[in-house]
Amino acid sequence: MKFSKQSLEEQAVEYLREKIISGVYGVGEKLVESTLSKDLELSRTTIRMALNTLANEGLVIQKPYAGWRVVSFSEDDLWEIYHLRVAFESQAAEMLAERITDEKREKLKAFFEQYVALCESDNVCLNEVCQFDLKLHQLIVVLSGSQRLARMYNSVLNQLLMFIHMTHLDFDAKESANSHTSLVEAICQGQPALAGKLAKENITTFTELGKKLKESRK
Template identity: 45%
Template sequence: MKKSLVINKRSLDDQAADLLRQDIINGDLTPGTRLVETTLAKEYDLSRGTIRTALHSLGNEGLVTQVPYAGWSVTKLESQDIWELYTLRSTFEGMAAKLAAENIDENGVEKLTSAYQDLLNLCEGDDLKAITYADLKLHKTIVELSNHKRLAHQYRLIENQFLVYITAANRVFDPKQVGVSHQDLVDAICNGEGTRAEAEAVKNITGFEEELDF
């Protein structure tokens, strides 16, 4: 088989996974929704094999679940799942914020304030999708500024589950409050206050899991 054919096929599989991922994150495919290969193949105008490969990829990300003899469905987060994501985010982002504050320089301040301003600007509107991605971008910027490669790698492995979590949380809160709620965290990092930054990162996440309805 020509290498170009392999590349094109892989690209198609990736594109299918991207489309399904977006529909899950945006809430078009809600938790618990059954995912039938034949139906999805028709809807996305793709082969069943491509859809199957995409579903396996999303399964590895924790976004969909395969039940023997029952097929695939969008992962429904139970209270234990929400608690696990909450504690994992608190650990990752608390550490990242502390390290970012301890390592911050002028370039870092510029990157962080730019990402925060982007979020604030979007929170003046009601585009939930854009707000959610800007929210995640801000947190990813903090992880990047921690200069902890292994932490950043582990964060990337589960960031799509975090994105579903953030999307659900942002539906509960007023858009303007979403932006303002990050102010103390950003200030602490920019001021180089590691201990305070860690506490603000955890505080920023605390309470969301109690409001989520999956």
């Protein structure tokens, strides 16, 4: 694959990030600098800098004498990510519902219509659906008006997306948007308590996730 001259490192980061998040590079998979350098036709220095950026995002790790690997999630890691997602997304939903305005309502509805259209399209791609799932919650966080919450959410964004991919192992992609309908309606109707409750219920429970992962690894 060839890249343009525009910020080779940034392009390498975006390419590798997408491959990791989508599962092309699996959890725990070894990433060899020389192989990536040859495949992407980039210098090893550029690849190393890209991997360092991804390490800061929590997507890869480097171990002495063992090289780079895609991050693996222990049960404790998944437990923590699950609870962070519940805390951030439910709080954002409550805050937005409490301070909903006509402008924010229209932005949320417009994006949700795109989400629904995607899920109703032919040959819907699970990876794209997962991206829209996260973008919907990102939008709710942004529209909540809390810059602090947005910064904290963005700091774990890519791990949250990996989490979403993992929870969608046996998920019907066409039902993804439908599962958010009540949440969007509660926010638009200005019902904070209900919006927070529905945001929590929308997230696959930690127990269910563990069962799914065990089944997928048999």
